[in-house]
Amino acid sequence: MTPALAPLTPNEAIALFTRTRARSDALAAPLSPEDTMLQSMEDASPVKWHLAHTTWFFEEFILKPRVPDYRSPDDRFAFLFNSYYTQAGPRHARNKRGLVSRPGGQAVRDYRAHVEDSLATLLMQRREDGDEIAGLVELGCHHEMQHQELLVTDLLHGLSFNPLLPVYKEPEPLEVTAGTELRFDSHEGGLVEIGHDGAGFAYDCEGPRHKTFLSPYEIANRPVTNRDWIGFIEDGGYGDARHWLMEGLAAAQREDWQHPLYWWQQDGTWWTFTLRGPQPVALEAPVVHVSYYEADAFARWAGARLPTEAEHELAFRDRPIAGNLMGDGDDIGMLRPMPGAGVWGDVWEWTASDFAPYPGFRPPEGALGEYNGKFMVNQRVLRGGSCATPREQMRATYRTFFYPHQRWQMMGLRLARDVA
Secondary structure, eight states: OOOOSOOOOHHHHHHHHHHHHHHHHHHHTTOOTTGGGOOOSTTOOOHHHHHHHHHHHHIIIIIHHHOTTOOOSOTTHHHHHOOSOGGGOOOOOGGGGGGOOOSOHHHHHHHHHHHHHHHHHHHTSOOTTHHHHHHHHHHHHHHHHHHHHHHHHHHHHHHTTOTTOOOSSOOOOOOOOOOOOOOEEEEOOEEEEESOOSSSOOOGGGOSOEEEEEOOEEEESSOOBHHHHHHHHHTTGGGOGGGSOHHHHHHHHHHTOSSSTTEEEETTEEEEEETTEEEEOOTTSBOOSOOHHHHHHHHHHTTOBOOOHHHHHHHHTTSOSOEEOBOBTTBOOOOSOOSSOOSEESSEEEEEEEOOOOTTOOOOSSGGGGTTGGGOSSOEEEESOOTTSBGGGOOTTOOEEEOTTOOSSSEEOOOEEEOO
């Protein structure tokens, strides 16, 4: 997959690489060796695997093809830490990553250091393919940023099964804030352009930029809050088949969904498990950990619908990228949705759009072409980023995607309506 960007200079690529790798190390720093081995379901991976896989990515797609005398610390790592790149060779079963106790944590840290040193040496060489290498390093860094988000959400899911309700990040009291009144802002629609314009980094699935037609619509000024969601629960929304897609109702009944993931009720108060341990549900914060099916049902119950990704992009693409996103170093961020949420950060917002190729999309040749294109079926697009999305990665055209039944990511919603 070729990133759409003006190539970084070697110094810029080294700086980005250093920041990105340091953020992964900071996220893993509070964890015990046992924590890094947790794999609570097939969709989630252990922290140790994330740290190793993101290292393998740089090794496989940059060092091995371009440094003839490069040697991996262990050739078996290519089998253990490949994820889904079939053209890159065989791989260990995804649902058994948590059983790989060896190599141990120190061996993975040594592997990271070995690749970091080798890549830094490569970037400082004056080579004819230097621009291409810098572009691949930028892609690898954005790939690692995606895994940083997965690292913390996978960890949260694993810790949630511990009856001791352990804390990853120390709790901090939330400021008492008044709720933001729900308002719908109108947009004329018409023939509009969406997709990445080629300035700066983007994944291949964010382009080509193209025209699409939108009817006039309205979109909410804020995400749906926990207070809103409790109203849905108390009105029997989970049991009212009128609001649900058939597949969604079947999933809700099969999984016994009665509330968002990680919620429970205690002494008449709703609580939730977070990366900061058990917390009372913050009523004015965006609801999080709900599936597409739940989001769609809520929207119907509220007399609205979910926006399309084109509607979302048109409405908010001129808003500066600022909000409750993952930071750097010791300032990783809140890692939980906060009251007063805006557009960027807090929760990914489900859209009504399938994750499908834009007109004219062509995946690149080779294993990197498998990055996005092979997933363009049966998944839905989310927009806006979350409290676990690195700030450096966010842009208005960024499309993430998940299956409609999944809930463990920082997933919420924003309402939209047709204009009569």
